[in-house]
Amino acid sequence: MTRTNRNFVIAYALLVALPVAGLLGVLRYGSSLQAPVSVDGVWEVQSDRSPFAALLCGQSFATAEDLAITISQSGKGFSLDLANGFRTKAAGVIEGNTLSASLSPPAVRSSAAGCETGRVLQLTASVDPKAEPKTLAGVLSVADCSACVPVEFRAIRPAPARKRGPH
């Protein structure tokens, strides 16, 4: 082996082979890491929606034909879109299996009496990571309103359809 070739082999081993070995180590170590629970997708609200009518600023949820919560997740943060005719949007965070989000004006828009600007709806829910399809159970409440009764809800995220074809 010439000197040039030997140098090439040494450089290749140090700069290519060694990092690739390191990559395998990283993949092995990383498999034990825990990422936030997945909540991304469309959640269909299953529970009786009539109690929403009694909730301050929540009347629109009771009248919506198909109440769905669309969540777009980025790690621990998520944005939430309540397809309730008002396209109420909010941002929230995930801690463990618990989601919390604040729906604040101007996102919350309702012509109902008492729902003035400044009111904040609080969504708190927990996801069951083992259930299939995944379920979300929580409450929707009005912040800073001791007289307001929180409304419980339950939503499910249908499992993704399996692809056809050879894959």
Next chain:
Amino acid sequence: MLNLFTLVLQIAVILAVCRLTGSLFRKMHQPRVVGEMFAGILLGPSLLGWIAPQFSAYLFPQSSLGFLNALSQVGVVIFMFLVGLGINPKELKKQGHAAILTSHVSITAPFVLAAFLSLYLYPRLSDDSVAFASFALFMGASMSITAFPVLARILAERDMLGSRLGTLAVACAAVDDVTGWCILAYIVVLIRAAHATTSIWVTLGGIVIFALVMIYGVRRLLQGYETVYRRTNGLSENMLAFMLLLVLASALCTEWLGIHLLFGSFLMGAIMPKEPKFVRYILDRFETITVTLLLPLFFAFTGLRTNIGLVKGQEMWMYSGLIILVAVLGKLGGSMVASWLSGMPLREAAGLGTLMNTRGLMELVILNIGLDIKVISPALFSMMVMMALVTTFMTTPVLELICPDKMIRATMPVEAMQPVSVEGLDLEARPGSAA
């Protein structure tokens, strides 16, 4: 339902904004494509949707985006065919050990650094529906890519294609792209297999068989194109239409096999005959409509998916900074060290690293695939798009700083002072071509 008025209006606005922004960037000595990438961001929620949400919702209603996406994907399918067409594996062989070491290090360095970064980002920006291995491999593949066409454009604009630096950069970028796409194909198969009814081994077996048929069977048949071109100095419309059909058929095969449309079109381009005049002829036929009409739609669609508003708070901006730092360190640093160790002078080696750090449109293509298969989240997608823009934007000024024209010309043989082309990618003659 398709609203033709909305779609045509969208196309008109996108074309106008892309041309305008592209021209502005040309005045800043940047390739037009960088301006067009920025134009996409301007039209999305990061700017238009932020300052004029009602107009944005009118111009780009959610229901219309499917059509825009379909059109843009057709453009990217043809573009990837042209990218594959411009790549010639023989270029690497001519360069010897230096090119082999540099190209391989320019893949492994950013790849491994990205995997290390993934240890930090995975618990913060991903979720448990994505396996760590998929996340880390995707991050690695997306950071190790080099935008071969943008790089060729920059080299051509600076008359550097014939220089030692230019030829080495083109050869390394070609290897990077092919390797990056192979790794990405593997990741897509892994992720899609998780939701599929068929074993991953059947899928992988199918892909290997398809690749072998293409490389050892179809490639020989494609030589017929070159033979006809030599004989008649051109190809009939029927032959060109059949070539497009082959591209689409190959794309459909890879999509059906569970990878992605783009792999098929790229492979078809890669196995086409590489005679420079023939390549130039094909590029002339397909490039204009793809680059001037369809790719801007892709930039706009990417911009509509990019929401820099998701990157909020110190923590998120720190993640973005880390991503850019690791991308630059891995690609620029890795290529520079490897080429310097191979005997290249330090400044030239730094110039090579800078060129290899150009990610451009190829990065956007990969990121869109990542978002589609949900291996990266919307916030991470936006951060990575920013990284693609920054690394592409920085190339020209940094290169000018490190390797001034005088220095490059001193390393060029006299015959290389004439305008040259990379396997027909005669880019300097085409101000709007080859993104």
